[in-house]
Amino acid sequence: MWNYAVWKKTWGDQRVLVLSFAALWSVFPWIYIWLSAQIPMPAFHDVLLRAIPEDWQKLSGVPFSEVATHAGRVALAFVDPVVVLAATVWGITRGSDAVSGQIEKGTMEMLLAQPVSRRAVFMTQAFATVIGAALLSAVLLISVCTAVSYGPWAGKVEPLRFIPAALNVFGLMVCMSGITACISAADSYRWRTIGILCGFYVFSILTKLVGRMSGTFSWLSYVSVLNAYEPQRLVSGSPEAWQTLLLYDGVLIGVGICGFIAGTLIFSRRDLPAPL
């Protein structure tokens, strides 16, 4: 089933994206912590606990008293758009290239004229995407740990408590990749796949927010996969953090794997349109 040529090409296709995101996530935690350190803790504490309405704590996911700590402030880097959007972009970009991207470019025709199975083509892309996600999550973790150990807050936070948060980022990337790859397997246009996933992402954010803020519609939280992305809850350093991670990543990675499996089945059975 596996073909080295397909594997090598798939890695080559994502090489630039991996290197770009690795560079971004290598630098971002340093900049973020440096910028955060410009606001003294007492001032941050005051703003958070006195200036912001208590009702808004529901949006945070953790009590403001936990956010107003060094670990809590570092954890906010994991929910910063630089991390969340990059993780989502990774998933959507790689997932959409699995099938619909290649069909739209017309390259799937020549590729599948060769003695290589559709399953091998799809699963190679899936594995490369997941391994890339793991590498990027590791880069992010290493960068956070070194920034915490050697940056302005050196000695104030235990670096290893951010491992569950980095694993939660990995889970988000796998989830978005799997869902996107599944849609891509059924689609023939990459732009449409990306559009669907962007819509899904916005829907997930909105349902998460509405579910958080509304008592009547609190059940909406369970509709959103982003409800399982709460890295700020995973930095306590306690065993509960790991148990919570198990639940969160169980949902995210489970959804992602289901997406990949469904995508494999869909792609293996569908008719391929001729290149336009």
Next chain:
Amino acid sequence: MLVTTNALTKRYGSSMALEACSLHVSQGEIFGLLGHNGAGKTTLLRLLLGYITPSSGMACVDGINCATQSLAVRSRTAYLPGEARLFRRMKGHAVLDFFSGLRKECCRLRAKQIADRLELDCNRQVARMSTGMRQKLALAIVLSTDAPLVILDEPTANLDPTARSEVLKMVMESRALGRTVIFSSHVLSEVESTCDRVVILRSGNVVHEQSIESMKRSHLITARLTGSMGKVPPHLEKSVSICSANAVDDTSRVTIESSGSLKEMLGWLAELPLEEIHIEPVGLSSVYDQYT
């Protein structure tokens, strides 16, 4: 038979792309597929490759079902799509490396030799190649394999005359090596000069099958009739058919088709009341016009 289809049908909603197509391709022959745009040629080829599943019927390559064992079929087939798209960011030699890595029997050196024969610069990125250059690159990929069946959909499209000639030579060389070639093209002269047998499709149906050898023995005679035609002699009845006898401007014109020996025909023609006799070999274009 290397390729067999049995009532192969493909329907897209209410549109019939291919209807009850039954044909066979013998091992070692060059088989031509002709038809208008939308006749079903590419649909047939894509059904053989397993890109699409048939609505009904069956296709087999070397006894292997094309729909259920597509991987096995593709390991025995080299296919050039009508629109061969390659990876734009790769250079030509990287593309050859990639595709030769996908097949055990593909020879990288042979691919390079074919590319050189077609005068292709493989150091150029695919995105910077012209349409003709990309076609040459795709041909180098396809013709470098040892697959027993080669399917070429419009292989000479976008090629200069020199490259066209080389490609047709390579097709003939493939047959000399015992390979079977299915050749789909709109260029009738190429099909006529290369193929052993052709099938004409129209609106998804096979409307005519023609042996090129027997077609070349056939002749078309047109003349002005100045008297009564009379009956065809018994010894010529099987090989002669009078296609039409029209009256135009107080003169009658007659068209006679002969599939037998011209020598015997000439004797009979000399006795007929005919003037302005015009004799020409039956070409593929007249067969094509007749059935499309």
